[in-house]
Amino acid sequence: MQTEIGxxxxxxxxxxxxxxxxxxxxxEKTVKNSIDIPVGASCIVFNANPFTNGHRYxxxxxxxxxxxxxVLVIQGKTESGGKGNHEDTGLxxxxxxxxxxxxxxxxxxxxxxxxxxxxxxxxRDDYPQGYLSDxxxxxxxxxxxxxxxxxxxLGALGIGNAFAGDEPRDELSEIHLNALRQxxxxxxxxxxxxxxxxxxxxxxxxxxxxxxxxxGRKEEVAQIVPPHVLEYLGPFFS
Numbered sequence: 001m002q003t004e005i006g007x008x009x010x011x012x013x014x015x016x017x018x019x020x021x022x023x024x025x026x027x028e029k030t031v032k033n034s035i036d037i038p039v040g041a042s043c044i045v046f047n048a049n050p051f052t053n054g055h056r057y058x059x060x061x062x063x064x065x066x067x068x069x070x071v072l073v074i075q076g077k078t079e080s081g082g083k084g085n086h087e088d089t090g091l092x093x094x095x096x097x098x099x100x101x102x103x104x105x106x107x108x109x110x111x112x113x114x115x116x117x118x119x120x121x122x123x124r125d126d127y128p129q130g131y132l133s134d135x136x137x138x139x140x141x142x143x144x145x146x147x148x149x150x151x152x153x154l155g156a157l158g159i160g161n162a163f164a165g166d167e168p169r170d171e172l173s174e175i176h177l178n179a180l181r182q183x184x185x186x187x188x189x190x191x192x193x194x195x196x197x198x199x200x201x202x203x204x205x206x207x208x209x210x211x212x213x214x215x216g217r218k219e220e221v222a223q224i225v226p227p228h229v230l231e232y233l234g235p236f237f238s
Contacts, residue, residue, distance in 0.1 A: 031153075037158055041070060052206055061163065073115070074098075165194055
């Protein structure tokens, strides 16, 4: 039985997503033509469901260590893998809102550019069900393929650095982060993993916001999101 995912499986995966390798290259070309990417640039991928002070914190770290930070906001289905393993809040935020909140939250950082992630840096719920799960298991297979896509994009854009927040309490997210570490090493991309910003003894996360929001804890939400996000969330407290 096959136990590894190679280039052929990667190409088949792109075909299943739609567009294949040529579609991926066309999207990469569009991004490259839309923004000047200098030497020393880096990349972050945010789901931002919703945007938090933790996202801002990571972007600030990257901004200080990069000539340019390209922030890609996941454009997949609404949740885009953002639910914690044991979460059932039912809260969802549309992509157009998530993108706008990220743009507003980072607009004062002069060397940060925010763009949609496109159709290839995908969400977990867009993953072709059952595909390659017999090789590594569904979650590890998806994590590896996500990492392969991400590194292909960075290579095409000439970006040699990436930033991510650590995932100390979410097993599924940790699987994805570990796969990303391996793929970045293979591709020669420097991945810097920063400890998440805390509120007291807890790590700030979008799932923390959604949990507090679902229970009407507005004061707690106000401590973990910027003012513009709190204003956006106002109707959820009505």
